[in-house]
Amino acid sequence: MTWMVFGRSGSGSIWLMALILLMIFSSQSSERVLGQQPTIVQPGAPGKSTRVLPRTTRAKLAPLTPADINFMQGMIVHHQQAVEMTALIEKRTTNSEVRTLGARISHSQADEIAQMKRWLISRGQPVADKHAHHHHGMDHSGAALMPGMLTPQQMDELAKSSGSEFDRLFLSGMIQHHRGALDMVRDLFAAAGAGQDAELFTFATDVDSSQRAEIRIMQTMLDKITSGGK
Amino acid sequence: MTNFAAKFGLTILTALFLLVTGITGLAQSANPPAEGAPPLPAGMTGADANDPRAKLKPGLYDAGEVAKGLRHLLLLKKPEAFQLDASDVESAKVTTTLGSIGIANAAKMPASARMVMAQLAFANSDIAFQGKYLFQGNFYGVNIYDISTPARAKLVTSMVCPGGQGDVSVHKNLMFMSVEMPNGRLDCGIQGFPPPPAGVATDGRPLLPAPSKERFRGVRIFDISDIRRPRQVAAVQTCRGSHTHTLVVDPKDKQNVYIYVSGTSFVRQSEELTGCSGETPEKDPNTSLFRIEVIKVPLAAPATAKVVSSPRVFMDPRTGVINALNNGGSHDSDRQGATDQCHDITVYSEIGLAAGACSGNGLLLDISEPANPKRVDAVNDPNYSYWHSASFSNDGTRVVFTDEWGGGTGARCRLTDPNVWGANAIFNLRDKKLNFASYYKMPAAQTSTENCVAHNGSLIPVPGRDIKVQAWYQGGISIMDFTDPGRPIEIAYFDRGPIDAQSLVLGGAWSTYWYNGHIYSSEIARGLDVLELQPSEFLTQNEIDAARTVQVGEFNVQNQQRIVWPARLVVAKAYLDQLERSKALAASELADLRGAIGVAESSRLTKGMARLRRLGQTLRERAPQAASPLEGKRMVAIADILQRPVR
Numbered sequence: 001m002t003w004m005v006f007g008r009s010g011s012g013s014i015w016l017m018a019l020i021l022l023m024i025f026s027s028q029s030s031e032r033v034l035g036q037q038p039t040i041v042q043p044g045a046p047g048k049s050t051r052v053l054p055r056t057t058r059a060k061l062a063p064l065t066p067a068d069i070n071f072m073q074g075m076i077v078h079h080q081q082a083v084e085m086t087a088l089i090e091k092r093t094t095n096s097e098v099r100t101l102g103a104r105i106s107h108s109q110a111d112e113i114a115q116m117k118r119w120l121i122s123r124g125q126p127v128a129d130k131h132a133h134h135h136h137g138m139d140h141s142g143a144a145l146m147p148g149m150l151t152p153q154q155m156d157e158l159a160k161s162s163g164s165e166f167d168r169l170f171l172s173g174m175i176q177h178h179r180g181a182l183d184m185v186r187d188l189f190a191a192a193g194a195g196q197d198a199e200l201f202t203f204a205t206d207v208d209s210s211q212r213a214e215i216r217i218m219q220t221m222l223d224k225i226t227s228g229g230k
Numbered sequence: 231m232t233n234f235a236a237k238f239g240l241t242i243l244t245a246l247f248l249l250v251t252g253i254t255g256l257a258q259s260a261n262p263p264a265e266g267a268p269p270l271p272a273g274m275t276g277a278d279a280n281d282p283r284a285k286l287k288p289g290l291y292d293a294g295e296v297a298k299g300l301r302h303l304l305l306l307k308k309p310e311a312f313q314l315d316a317s318d319v320e321s322a323k324v325t326t327t328l329g330s331i332g333i334a335n336a337a338k339m340p341a342s343a344r345m346v347m348a349q350l351a352f353a354n355s356d357i358a359f360q361g362k363y364l365f366q367g368n369f370y371g372v373n374i375y376d377i378s379t380p381a382r383a384k385l386v387t388s389m390v391c392p393g394g395q396g397d398v399s400v401h402k403n404l405m406f407m408s409v410e411m412p413n414g415r416l417d418c419g420i421q422g423f424p425p426p427p428a429g430v431a432t433d434g435r436p437l438l439p440a441p442s443k444e445r446f447r448g449v450r451i452f453d454i455s456d457i458r459r460p461r462q463v464a465a466v467q468t469c470r471g472s473h474t475h476t477l478v479v480d481p482k483d484k485q486n487v488y489i490y491v492s493g494t495s496f497v498r499q500s501e502e503l504t505g506c507s508g509e510t511p512e513k514d515p516n517t518s519l520f521r522i523e524v525i526k527v528p529l530a531a532p533a534t535a536k537v538v539s540s541p542r543v544f545m546d547p548r549t550g551v552i553n554a555l556n557n558g559g560s561h562d563s564d565r566q567g568a569t570d571q572c573h574d575i576t577v578y579s580e581i582g583l584a585a586g587a588c589s590g591n592g593l594l595l596d597i598s599e600p601a602n603p604k605r606v607d608a609v610n611d612p613n614y615s616y617w618h619s620a621s622f623s624n625d626g627t628r629v630v631f632t633d634e635w636g637g638g639t640g641a642r643c644r645l646t647d648p649n650v651w652g653a654n655a656i657f658n659l660r661d662k663k664l665n666f667a668s669y670y671k672m673p674a675a676q677t678s679t680e681n682c683v684a685h686n687g688s689l690i691p692v693p694g695r696d697i698k699v700q701a702w703y704q705g706g707i708s709i710m711d712f713t714d715p716g717r718p719i720e721i722a723y724f725d726r727g728p729i730d731a732q733s734l735v736l737g738g739a740w741s742t743y744w745y746n747g748h749i750y751s752s753e754i755a756r757g758l759d760v761l762e763l764q765p766s767e768f769l770t771q772n773e774i775d776a777a778r779t780v781q782v783g784e785f786n787v788q789n790q791q792r793i794v795w796p797a798r799l800v801v802a803k804a805y806l807d808q809l810e811r812s813k814a815l816a817a818s819e820l821a822d823l824r825g826a827i828g829v830a831e832s833s834r835l836t837k838g839m840a841r842l843r844r845l846g847q848t849l850r851e852r853a854p855q856a857a858s859p860l861e862g863k864r865m866v867a868i869a870d871i872l873q874r875p876v877r
Contacts, residue, residue, distance in 0.1 A: 038385040040311045043452065043462040045417040046533065050459045053390065058315035059352050059370055062392065062413040065425035111640070118733070189412070189496045192440065193425035196413035198350035198369050198394055205495045206637050209589075 067191035068200050069125050071184060072116045075207070076127065078146040078184065079109040079116070082177055085150070085170065088159055092166040097221055105174070105214070112203070119199055147187075148180015164225060171222040178211040178218075274648035281674035283706060286727030288679075290756065293729070299709065299722025299766040300749070303381040307757040311388045312352045312370050349736035353754045356397040356474070356686065358405075359745045359785040363457060365405060366752055367396035371418075372407060373758075374457060380748040380760050387458050391418035393446065399477040399786040401487055404532055405452040405460060410471030410495050414446040418462065441502035447471030449489055449525055451532050464535045466525050469497050469506035469518035476575045476584075476788040480600045488600045489525040491537075492572040493518075494589070511552045519570040520544050520552045522586075524601050539601050543586065543593060544569055555591050555608055573634075574619040578626060578790040583662070585620035585629045592617050592631045592657070594664055606662045613650045613669070619686055622659075623696045624793045628715050629657045629664060630698060632684035639736060643682035643705045645675045652683040654700075656715045667715040672700075672708040674725065679734045680704030686741035690749075690763070691780040691793045692773045693801050694808050694864050697721070699749055701739030704728055707751055707761070711768065713860070721768035724761060745785050747778040776804035799827050802871040805864045814861040823849075823868075835877055846872030 040053040086106035089099055117127050145151070150158070150173050158169045185208045189195050195204065270276045278284065287294035295302065355367040362378040363386070374387040391407070393414025399406045413422030423442060449472045451464040470493025478488040497508030497518045507514045521542050527535040546554035555569040569590035577584040577597055584603060586593035594607040611633075618634035635652035636642045642652040653671035657664040676682045680703070687700025695713045702708055706725030712718040729735040737755035751759040765771040779796050795801045806823055809815045815823075826845050829838035850869035856862035 038309065038388055039458045040309075040388045040390065041459055042390045042420075043418045043460060046451075046462050046465050048417070048462070050461050052459075053311070057311045057388075057390070059312050059390075060315060060420050061351055062411075062420075062422035063425050115639075185496075190499075193423055194412075196411065196422040198353070198411065201394070201411050201495070202350060202637075202639070206639075208496070209494075 062196035062198075063193060064123065064197060065191065065193040067188060067194035068197060069120070069123075071188045071194070071204070072120050072200065073126070073128060074146045075181070075184060076113055076116050078149060078177070078181060079113050081149050081155075082106075082109045082174065083113070084155075085158065085174060085177070088166075089170070092162045093164075093170070095164070095167050098167050098170060101214075101217070101221070102170070108210070112207075115203065119203070146180060147183045148177045150177065167225050168222065171218045171225070175215055175218050175222070178215050181207055181211045182215075270646040271648060274650070276645050276647060276649065277643055277671075277675035278673050279645050279675045283674035283723065283725040284676070286725065288728045288731040290729050293727035295724070295726050297722075297724040297761075299764050299769060300707070300724045300761050301764050302724060302759065302761050303748075304383060304760040305753070305757055306375070306383055306385065306760075308352070308354065308368075308755070309373055309385055309388045311390060312368055312373065314352065349755065350394075351392075353395075353736065354740060354752045354757070355395045355754075356741045357743060357750060357752045358398045358400045358787075359743075359750075360400045361783060363400075364745070364750060364758070365398045365400055366758055367398040367407065369394035369396055369411075370420075372396060372398055372405070372460075375758065377745075377748075377750070377760075380750075380762075383758065383760055387460070389452075389460055390420060391450070391462075392420055392422070395473060397472075397474050399475065399489075399789070400454070400784060401477055401479070401786070402529065403453055403455045404463075404487075404527070404529075405454045406475060406477065406489060407450040407452070408472035408475050408491075409447055409450060410473050410493065412445065412447070412498075414471070416444055416446045416465055441499055443502075445498075445502065447498065449475050449491060451527065451535055453532070463533045464527075466535050466537060467503050468493055468523050468537065469503060470495055470571075471498075474574045474788075476577055477786045478577050478584075478597065478600045479579060479789060481579055483600070485529060487527050487529060489527060489535075490575050490577070490584075490603070491523040491525060492574055493523070494571045494573060515552070517552075522572050522575070522603075524603075526601060541603050543572070543588070543595065543603060543605050544591075545605075555588075573617065574788065576620045576622065576788045576790055578622045578792075580792050581622075581626040583622075583626070585622060585631070587617040587620045587631055589616055592620065592629070592655075592664065594629075594659070594662060596662070607664050609657065609664045609666070611655055611666065613648075613653070614655065615651065618684070621687065621689065621698065621787070622790055623712070624689060624691075627659055628667070628696065628712065629659050630712065631655045631657065632686075632700075634683050634685065636681075636683055638683055638685065638703060639681050639734075641676065641678045641680055641682060641734060643672060643674070643676040643680070643702070644678055649673065654684050654710065654718070656712050656718060658715055668718055670710050670712065670718040670720075672702045672705045672723070673720060674705070674723075676705050677728050677731075679728045679730055679732065681734060681736055681738060685739065686743075686787065688743040688785075688787045689793065690744045691777045691795070692769070692804065693776050693795050694805050694860075694867065695773075699742050699744055701742040701751060703738030703740070703754070705738065707739055707742045707749070719768075722763065722766065724759075729755060741787070743785070743787055744777070746781050770804070770807040772800060772803040772807050776801045797871045797874055797876045799831050799871065799875050802868045802875070803827060805868045808864055809861060809868075812858075812861060814856060814864075827872075830875065835875060842872045842875070846870075 040057050041050050042053055043050045083106055086102040089102040120127050161169050185204050188204055195201050282296045352370045358365045362376055364375040364377045366373045371391040372389045375383045376386050377383045393409035394411040397408040446465050448466045448468040452460040453463050454460045468491055472491045473494040474492045476490040497506050500506045507517050509517050511517050521540045523537050524539045525535055526538040542552045544555045545552045569588050572586045572588040575584050575586045582598045584595040584597045592609045593605055595603040596606045597603045614633045615635040618632045620629055620631050622629055632654050633652050649671045650669045653669040655669055656667045658667050682703050682705035685701040687698050690697040690699050697711050699709045708720055709722040710718050711721045729737045740752045740754050742751040749761040753759055763774045779798055780793055810820055823845055826842050830842050846869035849865045853862040853865040
């Protein structure tokens with residue numbers, strides 16, 4: 001009897017202990033599970049404290065400005081003229097340096113046109129600026145001319161030339177054209193709120209460095225042609 | 231989300247893209263020519279179309295995978311806090327656009343389709359390591375992972391702090407982060423800077439950005455004593471921001487560390503940061519172009535970190551002209567011209583040198599005074615377009631440079647892309663002079679929707695060999711053995727199919743590094759990959775085990791540390807495998823040595839030690855007669871270990 005009582009009370013305390021252990025264990029394991037949850041934080045300015053953000057936090061894009069959209073729409077038009085210019089090379093000159101350079105410009109600018117269109121479409125923006133109000137003039141189709149773009153007269157002159165005269169007009173025209181692109185990039189980064197989109201930022205930075213370099217190469221080629229022509 | 235749904239969404243977006251492109255193409259006068267890879271230039275060799283990596287199934291998370299000499303252990307997807315919210319204002323516009331062509335449920339746009347919209351804003355970038363933690367940079371912040379069990383790595387902290395590229399370094403209780411974009415804010419805010427309100431009258435003049443003291447472009451410094459709650463302690467502003475940075479630890483200076491800042495983007499207004507100037511050197515001798523910046527960080531007071539010098543590393547010391555370097559590249563006119571920026575610098579403080587990959591040139595800098603690096607050599611290369619990154623061999627006799635032809639966003643590993651463009655260039659380094667030895671490019675042909683070019687990598691510490699694991703964006707991971715600098719070979723790889731078959735969705739391996747026994751790879755779009763080496767015809771289990779004996783407490787790849795191997799018998803066994811591979815030892819000699827090592831190992835270095843020393847001594851004596859200096863070195867290395875092995 002005593003044994004039974006002892007046994008019963010003993011088994012009762014075992015259950016109690018088991019229950020307590022289970023509670024401790026489950027609280028520990030839930031703590032451990034909680035401990036494994038990653039924290040999402042956002043630091044403050046230097047010296048300020050760091051905030052904990054809710055677990056439902058999702059990423060947001062940086063703001064877009066009209067200047068960003070105008071830049072991409074305008075640069076498509078700008079690039080298209082470069083492609084038009086390079087398309088003339090095939091029948092106008094045999095200068096291998098000009099032909100190679102033209103092929104490279106044509107490839108990279110056509111590639112970039114596709115990239116710019118993708119950028120605009122994925123942001124729900126029209127590929128062409130319907131309300132173009134630029135004050136640089138108009139081309140054949142009545143579209144606005146972006147900085148550095150050749151005027152219809154210049155394009156006609158280029159299309160009618162051939163040989164070393166074409167080379168000279170092509171190089172000087174493309175230098176003028178590329179300088180316009182540099183101006184567009186400068187204006188972009190100088191516009192309020194612009195250039196905060198990662199792809200646009202990277203693209204514009206690359207246009208600047210690549211076209212800056214191409215200008216130097218074309219200037220060297222042009223110098224060679226003009227000094228050879230003398 | 232089913233794969234079908236993901237694919238379906240992407241297809242819709244692609245279709246939409248083609249549709250709109252087609253419409254506008256008709257509407258505009260100049261329809262761009264269809265995209266096609268340019269032909270392979272005469273006399274050049276392209277990529278290998280028969281490689282198993284050439285045709286893998288596309289997909290974001292279900293792409294085909296193939297590996298050789300590597301085993302993939304884990305892909306941790308990018309945390310949700312770093313994924314675009316489908317209810318975002320901008321995507322709402324896309325929703326409207328999609329809605330207009332009859333796609334009603336665009337709000338539940340699959341992740342893959344959302345990525346087409348914002349590939350770069352939340353892109354993963356460089357990685358750094360400390361103890362059991364991996365720090366993965368991102369254009370939107372940093373994610374910190376616990377990698378104590380690499381195959382079960384876990385996210386610990388997502389730190390939101392946008393500004394791109396978010397390259398990270400860690401040192402003691404400090405974490406450093408690069409910021410270059412105009413949306414970077416001192417307070418890590420995600421809102422950037424609000425666009426000007428519509429209808430502001432400007433009289434036809436452009437509305438200039440208000441110079442803002444809230445904007446941040448430069449290097450942020452965080453205290454990571456509480457790994458779950460990094461605190462920003464300093465933010466050091468620079469004129470061009472920081473595209474990358476390099477931690478420099480001066481062996482002679484225990485109080486401070488230095489940060490070399492490589493800025494590649496536009497120079498901001500002087501109204502925002504005093505002294506900034508984007509003028510040419512002719513117009514302004516104090517131009518912010520043509521220089522790097524050096525930040526000095528007092529470890530006891532990191533909040534007082536500041537720029538202490540702006541070395542003119544491109545200057546001609548004789549004439550004082552500050553824009554004196556040009557590249558000589560032939561294939562990509564894109565990047566030719568006067569070099570005005572460094573892209574990435576790797577320092578090897580123990581030998582007092584740094585290798586700078588500086589757009590148009592490869593530089594060698596003497597950094598014996600860390601705040602005053604001096605150029606000692608500069609090279610260019612006719613096949614190089616954009617000098618991007620550099621790493622030294624462990625003995626400091628070679629430098630591997632990379633060429634990021636196409637900037638990393640282009641497909642440059644196609645069948646017709648030459649195998650010497652967008653490749654590594656290996657240079658011999660002797661008496662502070664660089665001399666070209668050879669090129670190496672990941673050999674497999676990739677599709678035109680896979681961005682691919684040489685990118686970031688680290689050494690794998692296999693003793694007796696020079697081995698580098700490297701990221702090639704969507705070209706995957708490639709392991710190069712450049713022990714013979716004139717004839718580098720690929721010994722292992724891992725690759726996935728393109729994210730998408732129709733459209734180039736930016737992704738792939740940004741940085742792939744070896745850290746304490748495993749390989750970690752920062753995947754731009756997908757997340758974080760963990761891999762391990764597998765023995766193969768090119769690499770034995772002993773060589774892998776020997777590499778694993780090297781354990782470091784901190785790893786920042788641009789701050790190169792000398793690898794030192796413990797005198798453990800497994801390291802000797804790795805050297806023996808190499809001597810067997812090159813047939814430098816007879817079968818009986820190998821058997822004797824392996825037998826003796828086996829006895830010592832199984833007795834935990836209590837038996838057969840005298841015999842071990844004797845065999846080692848014999849090897850040491852015959853080392854001078856070895857067929858090559860490399861084999862002689864391996865023999866001496868074995869003898870050193872057998873002399874005094876440790877457990």
